[in-house]
Amino acid sequence: MTTVIIKYNAGNIQSVLFALERIGVTATVTDDPEAIRSADKLIFPGVGEASTAMNYLKERRLDQLIREARQPLLGICLGMQLLCAHSEENDTPCLGIFDVAVKKFVSPDLKIPQMGWNRIHTKENPLFKNVQQDAWCYFVHSYYAELNPATIASTRYATTFSSGIHRDNFYGVQFHPEKSAEAGEQILKNFLAIGATSK
Amino acid sequence: MLAKRIIPCLDIKDGRTVKGTNFVQLRDAGDPVELAMRYCTEGADELVFLDITATVDKRKTLSELVRKIATHINIPFTVGGGINTVDDVSVLMEHGADKISVNTSAVKNPQLVSDLARNFGSQCVVVAIDIKLFDGVWKVVTHGGRNATDLIAAEWAKTVADLGAGEILLTSMENDGTKSGFAIDITRQISQALSIPVIASGGAGTMPHFKEVFEAGAADAALAASIFHFGEIEIGALKNYLKETHIPVRL
Numbered sequence: 001m002t003t004v005i006i007k008y009n010a011g012n013i014q015s016v017l018f019a020l021e022r023i024g025v026t027a028t029v030t031d032d033p034e035a036i037r038s039a040d041k042l043i044f045p046g047v048g049e050a051s052t053a054m055n056y057l058k059e060r061r062l063d064q065l066i067r068e069a070r071q072p073l074l075g076i077c078l079g080m081q082l083l084c085a086h087s088e089e090n091d092t093p094c095l096g097i098f099d100v101a102v103k104k105f106v107s108p109d110l111k112i113p114q115m116g117w118n119r120i121h122t123k124e125n126p127l128f129k130n131v132q133q134d135a136w137c138y139f140v141h142s143y144y145a146e147l148n149p150a151t152i153a154s155t156r157y158a159t160t161f162s163s164g165i166h167r168d169n170f171y172g173v174q175f176h177p178e179k180s181a182e183a184g185e186q187i188l189k190n191f192l193a194i195g196a197t198s199k
Numbered sequence: 200m201l202a203k204r205i206i207p208c209l210d211i212k213d214g215r216t217v218k219g220t221n222f223v224q225l226r227d228a229g230d231p232v233e234l235a236m237r238y239c240t241e242g243a244d245e246l247v248f249l250d251i252t253a254t255v256d257k258r259k260t261l262s263e264l265v266r267k268i269a270t271h272i273n274i275p276f277t278v279g280g281g282i283n284t285v286d287d288v289s290v291l292m293e294h295g296a297d298k299i300s301v302n303t304s305a306v307k308n309p310q311l312v313s314d315l316a317r318n319f320g321s322q323c324v325v326v327a328i329d330i331k332l333f334d335g336v337w338k339v340v341t342h343g344g345r346n347a348t349d350l351i352a353a354e355w356a357k358t359v360a361d362l363g364a365g366e367i368l369l370t371s372m373e374n375d376g377t378k379s380g381f382a383i384d385i386t387r388q389i390s391q392a393l394s395i396p397v398i399a400s401g402g403a404g405t406m407p408h409f410k411e412v413f414e415a416g417a418a419d420a421a422l423a424a425s426i427f428h429f430g431e432i433e434i435g436a437l438k439n440y441l442k443e444t445h446i447p448v449r450l
Contacts, residue, residue, distance in 0.1 A: 014269070014292065014293060014294070014295045015269065015295060015297055018269045018270050018295050019273065021270055022270065022271070022273065047320050047322060047323075048320055110201075111393075111394050111395065111396055111419065112394055113321075113322065113365075113395075114201060115322070115365070115366065115395075115396050115419075116201050116202060116204050116244070116396070116419065116420070117201070117202040117204065117244055117449040118200065118201050118202065119200070136202065136449040138274070138275060139201075140322045156200065157200075157201060176275075178273075179273065179274060179275045179297065180273070180274075181239070181273050181274055182273070184273065185273055
């Protein structure tokens with residue numbers, strides 16, 4: 001099985017690589033279209049700013065490649081937000097795989113970004129197999145995907161937002177499974193165990 | 200609901216923890232990775248590794264250690280101590296650090312904070328601020344508390360937040376080592392004035408001290424070293440206590 005971490009100009013992907021290593025998976029970090037097309041699993045991580053990331057993806061035509069992915073793909077944090085339709089962060093049109101808006105947290109009394117451990121309330125989904133209900137996961141973000149029909153996990157911070165989404169072969173999580181202790185490790189294992197589905 | 204974080208701090212010299220521990224269960228109390236893994240098991244929410252190595256090989260030893268930590272630890276960790284440049288941080292990030300902390304170097308060169316935020320994102324830039332009381336005014340001190348500055352603590356905190364710091368690690372040198380509790384007033388003042396999280400440090404001696412700094416001090420996280428290393432407070436027991444007293448914690 002080949003696992004590819006899609007390389008683009010967004011933040012620290014080393015920790016994803018190390019997390020996979022901890023569960024015995026060697027992943028390749030690449031932006032090579034052929035390697036991405038032929039991978040069994042795709043991980044689309046990211047920390048950073050939406051418009052810069054989208055521009056980078058478009059310049060390298062990675063945007064189309066991601067939309068056309070047939071294999072299971074997991075977007076993490078900014079990666080999940082980029083799978084959505086539009087982000088309020090610099091008014092950025094995103095990949096549109098999920099017809100969902102990404103908005104900025106607004107709160108008079110809460111700190112923004114949300115940084116730290118919060119709970120995920122999960123629906124039954126292969127991604128959350130053997131993960132305890134309301135498990136604690138590690139979040140760092142100022143923008144969130146609204147609740148929508150593809151929501152598979154929700155979390156409360158200023159509002160209730162999508163901490164997990166799923167449609168066909170596309171999965172997204174707002175938290176960082178690579179930094180979310182045992183729950184995160186289980187989610188990564190679950191993702192890697194998901195069989196390829198056709199759209 | 201976002202949990203309040205408990206963060207043990209490990210002092211590192213030449214790739215080994217110093218100050219030691221009394222964890223008899225550890226095969227090697229000087230091995231930072233073994234100690235870190237123990238804290239993870241006990242329920243630590245994050246870890247801070249503070250490197251106090253002064254040798255020329257510092258960068259190499261530290262980056263090797265960071266890689267070793269990154270391959271074993273499944274919670275976020277911060278690395279600090281003697282970070283002066285964007286290149287210093289690049290090396291640490293490539294080896295798997297999640298966050299870095301700068302202290303004296305940020306006071307000398309505030310531009311460093313914005314350079315780091317621009318290059319790596321605010322989420323990984325922790326600015327450590329050491330503070331001391333001078334005639335009733337909290338001011339910033341550097342070089343581990345040895346050098347005084349004219350910077351007013353609350354103003355400096357606001358400055359680094361504006362420059363792009365993602366978190367503030369606030370250590371009261373008045374309280375550090377006293378085990379008499381955290382510096383509540385200044386922690387609350389800074390935490391309430393800023394939209395970024397504040398990690399309180401210095402003075403933890405009992406479990407109620409943590410409750411106090413989270414409630415009255417409005418801290419987002421609390422850091423301690425010796426009380427954890429010497430088993431005076433066990434992290435699991437501390438979190439159970441906090442939960443019972445209605446502080447949200449990850450259990």
